Amino acid sequence: MKYNFSKRTDHFTLPKQWDSMRVAKKLEKETGKKIIHFEKGDYQGSDFETPAHILKATVDALEAGYVRYDPGPGLPELREHIAHEVMKDRRPGTKPEEVIICAGAKNALTMTLLTLLEDGDHVIFPNPGYPPDEVWAKYANAKIDHTPLNQADWQYDLDKLDAMITDKTKLLIINTPQRPNGQIVENPEAIAEIVLKHPNLLVITDEIFSQVIYDGKKHKTISSIPEMKDRCIVIDTWSKTYAMTGWRIGFAVANEEIITKLSIFLQDSITNVAAFIQRAAYEAVTGPQDWTIEKRNLLEKKRNLMVEGLNSLPGVTCMTPPGSFYCFPDITGTGMKSQEFTDKLVVDAGVAVVAGTAFGSQGEGFVRVTYAVHDDDIAEGIKRMKEFLS
Ligand SMILES: Cc1ncc(COP(=O)(O)O)c(C=O)c1O
Numbered sequence: 001m002k003y004n005f006s007k008r009t010d011h012f013t014l015p016k017q018w019d020s021m022r023v024a025k026k027l028e029k030e031t032g033k034k035i036i037h038f039e040k041g042d043y044q045g046s047d048f049e050t051p052a053h054i055l056k057a058t059v060d061a062l063e064a065g066y067v068r069y070d071p072g073p074g075l076p077e078l079r080e081h082i083a084h085e086v087m088k089d090r091r092p093g094t095k096p097e098e099v100i101i102c103a104g105a106k107n108a109l110t111m112t113l114l115t116l117l118e119d120g121d122h123v124i125f126p127n128p129g130y131p132p133d134e135v136w137a138k139y140a141n142a143k144i145d146h147t148p149l150n151q152a153d154w155q156y157d158l159d160k161l162d163a164m165i166t167d168k169t170k171l172l173i174i175n176t177p178q179r180p181n182g183q184i185v186e187n188p189e190a191i192a193e194i195v196l197k198h199p200n201l202l203v204i205t206d207e208i209f210s211q212v213i214y215d216g217k218k219h220k221t222i223s224s225i226p227e228m229k230d231r232c233i234v235i236d237t238w239s240k241t242y243a244m245t246g247w248r249i250g251f252a253v254a255n256e257e258i259i260t261k262l263s264i265f266l267q268d269s270i271t272n273v274a275a276f277i278q279r280a281a282y283e284a285v286t287g288p289q290d291w292t293i294e295k296r297n298l299l300e301k302k303r304n305l306m307v308e309g310l311n312s313l314p315g316v317t318c319m320t321p322p323g324s325f326y327c328f329p330d331i332t333g334t335g336m337k338s339q340e341f342t343d344k345l346v347v348d349a350g351v352a353v354v355a356g357t358a359f360g361s362q363g364e365g366f367v368r369v370t371y372a373v374h375d376d377d378i379a380e381g382i383k384r385m386k387e388f389l390s
Helices: 016-031 052-063 076-086 104-116 131-139 158-164 188-195 226-231 256-269 275-286 290-311 338-349 375-389
Strands: 099-102 122-127 143-150 169-175 202-206 232-237 250-253 367-370
Touching: 016 338, 052 275, 076 099, 076 250, 076 275, 099 104, 099 256, 104 131, 104 169, 104 202, 104 232, 104 250, 104 256, 122 131, 131 143, 143 158, 158 188, 169 188, 188 226, 202 226, 226 232, 250 256, 290 375, 338 367, 338 375
Parallel strands: 122 143, 122 169, 169 202, 202 232
Antiparallel strands: 099 250, 232 250
8 A cells, every 4th residue: 555645754764863873783683793882872881870869759759640641831840940940040030931841852842843933934053963953844844054063163153154044034043062063152142143133033042961061161051141031942851961861851941922832732742741750850950969960070081081082093083072972073084984984883893973974964074972881882992993994
C-alpha cells in the first residue's frame, strides 16, 4: 500500500547528527568491538548519574500520587521557582505565568516555532546550529536564513546579521553556550541593538548549557536586557544541568501571551509533563546544588584533557570551549573533509564523532567531540585517533 504522507513531512529524514551513533551501534553489534562514543550529545558512564536526592524525590512523588493527568503549563511551585529564582538575573521580574514546563528544551523549541511561524516568515538561524529547529521551521513553511558565525571565534557577524533582517524576519535564534562549538555568545548587547531596530522581531534564546560554563565565567543572556524582556523566548532544560537527559523536562519563559498559547499547544498535544517528573525537577532546582558544581568542575578537567589530547593529534587544532560538553576541533590539516574523517574514524579506529556539517555548511572542516565520558575513554579515544592519523 502506498501511504500519502503530508507534504509538510517531505523533508523528514533521520537526524543527521545521529548518523555516526547509528553506525557505531551497528558496528558494536556486528563486531563486538568497543567503540569510543564521542558522538553522543549526552552524559556517559558512572561519573554522571542523576543525583540520589532527585531519584528519591521521584519515588516520593510516585508514592504521594503524582500519577494522574495534570493538564496545564506545569506545577505551580515549579513555575514559581523558575520565575523567581532561576530567572532572577536572566529575566528580572519574571512572573510564574510567564513560565511553561515542557518535555525537554526540544519540545519547547518545537512548540514555539510551530506557534510563531507561518508561510513566508523568515527565521535567522546560526550556521552551524541545532538541526531540529530547522525541521520545524520548514514544517511551518518558513524560510530559513543562515547567518554565518565567524569561524575564528564562532561569534555572530554583526554586520551580516544586521544586513539580513527584513520586515519578513520574524525570529532570530541564538544558542549560548553554543552547540556544536561550546562558545559563549559574547555580545548580547550588540545583538539586542540590532533586534530593537525591528519592532516585531522576536528572539528564541536557547540556553540549555546555561549552567555548564567554565573558567569562572558566568552565563550571559540577551533576555536580561530590559528592552528585550518581552522580545525573547528563553529556553532551558534539566537535561544538561542535572544529567537528566532521559527525563524529558525543560522549560520556556516568555511574555504571558506567548506562554498561554504554548500552554494550549502542550495541553492539546502531550497534555502535560509527567507530574512526578516535575516533582523531581522541583527537587533538582530547590535541593542542594553541590552535584552541579562538582560535575562542572569534573567536566572542566575533562574538557582540558580532551583539548590537550586533540591538539596533540597531527592535522588537528582545537580551541578551548568555555561552555557545554563539546569540543569542535578543526580537522582541515588532516586533508579530509568532515564526513570522510567521521566515516573513516569510526570504521578504522572505532571512535565515533559527529561531522561538523551535520550542523550546517559552516561546520565543514570540523567535527564535534563530546567529553562527558569517562577519563579512560578520553585517553583511549585520543590514542586510537593518534594511530588513525599517523
Ligand atoms: C542546542 C540544543 N537545544 C536543545 C536541545 C534539547 O534539549 P532537551 O534534552 O532538553 O530536549 C539540545 C540537546 O542536546 C541542544 O543541543
